[in-house]
Amino acid sequence: NAGVTQTPKFQVLKTGQSMTLQCAQDMNHNSMYWYRQDPGMGLRLIYYSASEGTTDKGEVPNGYNVSRLNKREFSLRLESAAPSQTSVYFCASSRAPGTQYFGPGTRLLVL
Amino acid sequence: AQSVTQLGSHVSVSEGALVLLRCNYSSSVPPYLFWYVQYPNQGLQLLLKYTSAATLVKGINGFEAEFKKSETSFHLTKPSAHMSDAAEYFCAVSVWAASGGSYIPTFGRGTSLIVHP
Numbered sequence: 486n487a488g489v490t491q492t493p494k495f496q497v498l499k500t501g502q503s504m505t506l507q508c509a510q511d512m513n514h515n516s517m518y519w520y521r522q523d524p525g526m527g528l529r530l531i532y533y534s535a536s537e538g539t540t541d542k543g544e545v546p547n548g549y550n551v552s553r554l555n556k557r558e559f560s561l562r563l564e565s566a567a568p569s570q571t572s573v574y575f576c577a578s579s580r581a582p583g584t585q586y587f588g589p590g591t592r593l594l595v596l
Numbered sequence: 597a598q599s600v601t602q603l604g605s606h607v608s609v610s611e612g613a614l615v616l617l618r619c620n621y622s623s624s625v626p627p628y629l630f631w632y633v634q635y636p637n638q639g640l641q642l643l644l645k646y647t648s649a650a651t652l653v654k655g656i657n658g659f660e661a662e663f664k665k666s667e668t669s670f671h672l673t674k675p676s677a678h679m680s681d682a683a684e685y686f687c688a689v690s691v692w693a694a695s696g697g698s699y700i701p702t703f704g705r706g707t708s709l710i711v712h713p
Contacts, residue, residue, distance in 0.1 A: 516698045527705040531699065533696065534631055535696050535698035537609040539696075541698075576642070578699075579699065583690030583699040584642060585688075585701060590639055
């Protein structure tokens, strides 16, 4: 039981490049979430998915897209990376009301 | 909309001293409340949660938190700090979002706990 896994662990991009962050959970959870964590800002919700086939915007969705591929997988795509998207990205899943299980994070640097 | 305020971005205590991390929230409906802990270069882990069963909630590693509705607070305490408690602590409130069909959490900005020997 791996819980929530994320790939890659670390990535460097140039401004304008695109990339997809992958997330998978093996806990049979319905809800999945993408956050970004910046110093002094806590975690801010980018997008979430209540169930397979549905996605909704969170607090900071601009510049990102998501895909809920199936119940296990929820990917985050940056179409044209900008330096402001330098951050640590966390994926989480949830079954019980509100309790979140987090992945180890992806550190993204956009030059 | 809900919000979470954590007082103090850094809290410093001596080993063996009381730990008190403050959290106040605002929510238009009864919320679920959480404390998470984050060790360096790791994801967040659930420390404890309040789901309306009891106002005093016990979590892992000797931590506990008390829900005070009148004060809209959910402060985290531990009687005696240990060096291994040094980490970032996040308070979170979660409410049901009917439009999205899911519980949506809002996190505080975090408090870094520093433990001195």
